[in-house]
Amino acid sequence: MSTSKTPNSISDTKHWLRTAATISDALPYLRRHSGSTFVIKYGGHAMGDESLAETFARDIVLLKQVGINPVVVHGGGPQIGQMLERLKITSSFVDGLRVTDKATVEVVEMVLAGSINKQIVGAINAAGGTAIGICGKDGNLIRAEKLRRTKRDPDSNIERILDLGFVGEPTEINDKVITTIAQSDMIPVIAPVGVGAKGETFNINADTAAGAIAAAVQARRLLMLTDVPGVLDKEGNLISDMSVAEARRYMADGTITGGMIPKVETCIAAVEGSTEAAVILDGRVAHGMMLETFTHRGIGTLIHA
Numbered sequence: 001m002s003t004s005k006t007p008n009s010i011s012d013t014k015h016w017l018r019t020a021a022t023i024s025d026a027l028p029y030l031r032r033h034s035g036s037t038f039v040i041k042y043g044g045h046a047m048g049d050e051s052l053a054e055t056f057a058r059d060i061v062l063l064k065q066v067g068i069n070p071v072v073v074h075g076g077g078p079q080i081g082q083m084l085e086r087l088k089i090t091s092s093f094v095d096g097l098r099v100t101d102k103a104t105v106e107v108v109e110m111v112l113a114g115s116i117n118k119q120i121v122g123a124i125n126a127a128g129g130t131a132i133g134i135c136g137k138d139g140n141l142i143r144a145e146k147l148r149r150t151k152r153d154p155d156s157n158i159e160r161i162l163d164l165g166f167v168g169e170p171t172e173i174n175d176k177v178i179t180t181i182a183q184s185d186m187i188p189v190i191a192p193v194g195v196g197a198k199g200e201t202f203n204i205n206a207d208t209a210a211g212a213i214a215a216a217v218q219a220r221r222l223l224m225l226t227d228v229p230g231v232l233d234k235e236g237n238l239i240s241d242m243s244v245a246e247a248r249r250y251m252a253d254g255t256i257t258g259g260m261i262p263k264v265e266t267c268i269a270a271v272e273g274s275t276e277a278a279v280i281l282d283g284r285v286a287h288g289m290m291l292e293t294f295t296h297r298g299i300g301t302l303i304h305a
C-alpha cells in the first residue's frame, strides 16, 4: 500500500482505479495457476534491447512471486551467429537447425552457457528474483544423442540421411535438478547444451530443449517467445489458434518454414503430452506473457490438442 498521499486529478484517479481493477480481474488466473509450472522459451530474437530484457526479467519474477514456477529455457541463435561471424566461421541451417561442426559447437557452448545465460540470470536477479543459470551438462540435466534426421530429395524422391554434426536431441531429462532449484525458491535458467554418453557436447535447438523439459516437469503452459506476433498465414495474418492437425497441415503446405518448424513441432509434442496449452507469442511486446497468463485476452498463436 502506498503510504504517501499526493493530490490527484480525477483523470489520475481513474487511471489508478483501472490499474486496481486489472489486478483484481487477475484473481481467477492467479488462483488457477498457483503451484503450477510454466516453461518459458526465451528466443534469441526476442531478447531485443536492454529495456525489453528488463521487462522480461520483471515478468518472470512476478510469476514466481504469485506462486507459479517459471522455468526459463533460452536460445541465442542470432548471438551465436554474430560470434561465429566475428571468428570467421561459416554457418548454415537445415530446416531451422544449425549444422554444427567441432569448432561451431565450442562457440555455441561459449555463447549459450556463458554470456547469454549469465545476462538473463543477472537481469532476473536485478529484478528481485534469485535465478540459477545452468546448461544441460550440469547435473546431467539434458542427456542427448546425435540427431538422426532424413530428408526426401524433391527431384529424385530419395530419402537422404542428414548429417548435422554435433546437433543433439534430448534422450533424458534429469528433472530433479529443476525441481530442486524451483523448490528452493529459485528460478532455473537453462541453456540448451546437452551432454552425450561419452561426455561430448551437443547443440540442441532451444525449442526442442524447452519441449523436452516441459514434458519432464509436466508444465501446465509452454510459452515460446519469439520475434513475430505468432504463426502467420501465407497472407501474413496472425493465426490466433490452431489444432494439432491444422499445425501439421501448415507445415506440409509450406506456410510454416525455417525456425518456426521446431517451434511448432515442440508445441505439438507438448500438447499431445501433459501440457494444457502451448503459445507462440511476440517476445518484443512488453508484458505479452502477462497478458497471456493473467487476462481473458490471449496473444499470439495457441496450439491445442
Ligand SMILES: Nc1ncnc2c1ncn2[C@@H]1O[C@H](COP(=O)(O)OP(=O)(O)O)[C@@H](O)[C@H]1O
Binding pocket: 042, 043, 044, 045, 046, 075, 076, 077, 078, 096, 225, 226, 227, 228, 230, 231, 232, 233, 255, 256, 257, 258, 259, 260, 261
Ligand atoms: N508461418 C510463419 N509464421 C511466422 N514466422 C515464420 C513462419 N514461417 C517461418 N517463420 C520464421 O520463423 C522465425 C522464428 O523462428 P526463429 O528465428 O528460430 O526464432 P527464435 O530465435 O525466437 O527461436 C520468424 O522470424 C520467421 O522468419
Ligand SMILES: CC(=O)N[C@@H](CCC(=O)OP(=O)(O)O)C(=O)O
Binding pocket: 042, 043, 044, 045, 074, 075, 076, 077, 078, 080, 096, 097, 098, 108, 167, 168, 192, 203, 204, 205, 206, 207, 259
Ligand atoms: C541445433 C540448433 O539450431 N541450435 C541452436 C541453438 C540456439 C537456439 O535455438 O536459439 P534460438 O531459440 O534463438 O533460435 C543454434 O545453434 O542456433
